[in-house]
Amino acid sequence: MARLTAGIASSHVPLLGVGIDQGKTEEDYFKPIYAGYDWTREWITQPDNKPDVVILVYNDHASAFDMNLIPTFAIGCADEFQPADEGWGPRPVPTVKNDADFAWHVAQSLILDEFDMTIINDMDVDHGLTVPLSLMFGQPAEWPAKIVPLAVNVVTYPVPSGNRCWMLGEAIARAVESYPEDLNVQVWGTGGMSHQIQGPRAGLINQEWDQRFLDDLTKDPQRLRKLPHIEYLRETGSEGIEMVMWLIMRGALGDNVRELHRHYHVPASNTAVGHVVLENC
Amino acid sequence: MADRVSEYLAAFDDIPGTRVYTTKRARQGYWLNQFCMSLMKAENRKRWLADERAYLQDWRMTDEQKDAVLARDYNRLLDLGGNIYFLAKLFSTDGLSFVQAVSTMTGMSEDEYKAMMMAGGRSPQGVRSIKEGN
Numbered sequence: 001m002a003r004l005t006a007g008i009a010s011s012h013v014p015l016l017g018v019g020i021d022q023g024k025t026e027e028d029y030f031k032p033i034y035a036g037y038d039w040t041r042e043w044i045t046q047p048d049n050k051p052d053v054v055i056l057v058y059n060d061h062a063s064a065f066d067m068n069l070i071p072t073f074a075i076g077c078a079d080e081f082q083p084a085d086e087g088w089g090p091r092p093v094p095t096v097k098n099d100a101d102f103a104w105h106v107a108q109s110l111i112l113d114e115f116d117m118t119i120i121n122d123m124d125v126d127h128g129l130t131v132p133l134s135l136m137f138g139q140p141a142e143w144p145a146k147i148v149p150l151a152v153n154v155v156t157y158p159v160p161s162g163n164r165c166w167m168l169g170e171a172i173a174r175a176v177e178s179y180p181e182d183l184n185v186q187v188w189g190t191g192g193m194s195h196q197i198q199g200p201r202a203g204l205i206n207q208e209w210d211q212r213f214l215d216d217l218t219k220d221p222q223r224l225r226k227l228p229h230i231e232y233l234r235e236t237g238s239e240g241i242e243m244v245m246w247l248i249m250r251g252a253l254g255d256n257v258r259e260l261h262r263h264y265h266v267p268a269s270n271t272a273v274g275h276v277v278l279e280n281c
Numbered sequence: 282m283a284d285r286v287s288e289y290l291a292a293f294d295d296i297p298g299t300r301v302y303t304t305k306r307a308r309q310g311y312w313l314n315q316f317c318m319s320l321m322k323a324e325n326r327k328r329w330l331a332d333e334r335a336y337l338q339d340w341r342m343t344d345e346q347k348d349a350v351l352a353r354d355y356n357r358l359l360d361l362g363g364n365i366y367f368l369a370k371l372f373s374t375d376g377l378s379f380v381q382a383v384s385t386m387t388g389m390s391e392d393e394y395k396a397m398m399m400a401g402g403r404s405p406q407g408v409r410s411i412k413e414g415n
Contacts, residue, residue: 014379062366066318067311087321087373155366157303158289194402198365199356201298202383203394205402230292234409238299267398269380 002102002179004172005186006049007249007257007278008040009217010135012058012190014127015269017091020134033273036263037135040277043261044136045144051186053099053146055106055172056129057248058190059154061086063126070156071118073168075110076125076149077103084124093130093139099146102179106148109175115168125149132190135275145186154191154242159229165244166225169251176252189249191242193264194235195271204237205272210264213243214276218259221250239271254280297408300359310362313350316340317367320374329374356386 019030043049063084065071080097083090110117129149137144150172153159160168169187176185193210196202216224224247232241250257263275293301300306307314316337319325329336337347349357350371358368372382384394397403409415 062314062318062364062370063321067307067314067364067367070307085321087326087370155302155364156307157293157301196299196403197379197383198359198386199298199300200387201296201403201408202387203397203403204405204408205398206405207401209405229289233293233296233299233301235405238296238301266401269378270383270398270402272402 002053002176002181002183002185004176004252005051005184005279006260007187007189007253008132008136008276009189009192009246009249009278010037010132010275011192011268011271011273012128012131013268013271013273014086014131016273017093017127017131017134020139021092033265033268034135036265036273036275039261039263040136040275041138043277050184051145052183053102053148053185055148055150055176055185055187055252056132056190057150057152057188057245058125058128058132059242059245060151061126061128062155064120064123064151070153071120071151072153072160073115074118074120074151075103075107076120076123076151077107078121078123081123081125081147081149083130084126086126090124091127091130093134094142096125096129096133096143096147096149098148099183102146102181102183103148105179106172106175109178110168110171113171113174115171120149120151123149128190132188136188150248152245152248154244157229159241160244161229162227162244162247163225165247166251169248169253172248173252187249187252189246191245192236192240193243193272193274194237194240196237197239197270199238201237203270205266206236206240207264207266207272209235210272210274214262214264214274217246217250217276217278218257221257224250250278253278256281295411297411302364306362306364308362310346310364310367312341313346313358313361313363314367316342316350317363317370320370326374353385355382359386
């Protein structure tokens with residue numbers, strides 16, 4: 001049987017991809033940002049921790065989806081996905097390989113579980129998906145795990161509620177548990193933390209709010225589940241809403257989780273970088 | 282029955298200096314954003330850079346939207362239905378980073394904006410709500 005072993009959350013700031021791709025990781029600006037991922041890059045190579053498959057929750061930033069199609073929850077089911085050209089050429093990172101048998105199982109299980117997923121075959125994946133891979137796995141010739149892309153609309157409002165995201169996470173856990181093959185599966189939630197990249201209020205960062213959010217992933221996750229959109233918008237900036245995607249990861253884990261690792265740093269570009277590794281206890 | 286949609290949306294207008302990308306903005310900015318999206322292709326970028334005005338003739342955008350695009354007035358473009366992830370194609374074509382482009386919306390110079398970010402970013406204090414002034 002497939003096992004859901006751990007959850008990882010991380011920001012997916014495009015600049016962090018640029019820093020790695022252009023060999024700037026030792027520069028003063030970048031060093032403390034990447035240092036916070038050293039622990040995870042070591043941890044994830046250990047045999048017990050290395051995932052066979054990652055369900056990677058992210059949002060597309062007007063790369064695969066334009067204004068023509070706005071799926072709330074979409075799951076990539078093709079065999080592979082290419083890094084997107086976001087206007088400055090595709091990132092020089094490996095092709096993202098899926099476990100399509102598993103992905104189709106998850107898609108079907110979610111639909112039968114009353115989550116009306118959009119299924120995607122032909123799709124390029126942008127920094128929202130590839131930057132977390134680089135942060136966790138470094139620069140290998142091939143990604144060391146199969147990746148199921150799960151894209152969430154957090155751009156056009158209304159975006160899904162935190163509670164709905166949490167419930168999707170619970171349904172993902174049921175989908176994993178019902179898969180017959182013995183797989184080590186992780187769920188990653190990406191985006192955030194506080195940031196606003198538009199309008200006169202741009203540059204907003206709320207460290208206190210972010211830290212409490214990180215605390216409550218273990219201490220009081222039920223509080224997070226009920227946070228309304230307006231609170232994310234007021235307190236963490238218009239793009240802080242991406243944190244609802246962390247709740248898909250958290251919802252997929254059990255009631256009680258242990259925080260194995262935490263990293264928080266301001267700034268990367270316009271953003272507060274947050275990263276945690278959680279496991280069920 | 283209470284109109285949940287109106288209630289949900291009304292709160293967004295109370296956030297200072299912020300344009301939440303609602304379906305109303307998405308409708309208003311549809312062609313503006315699709316124009317931006319066209320700049321994802323290298324051959325389109327080349328044609329755009331050669332003659333911006335001529336390129337815009339192919340798009341069903343309003344004159345206001347076209348003028349704001351030509352002026353790279355990003356706050357105005359947000360008001361006219363632009364979304365920042367789509368507008369990013371425009372400023373990337375100009376060779377600007379997110380920080381450079383975003384700083385133009387804040388009334389600060391690029392250096393001032395960068396210094397604010399290095400010092401921990403803009404505090405939420407006083408910019409949570411227009412009504413509450415907090």
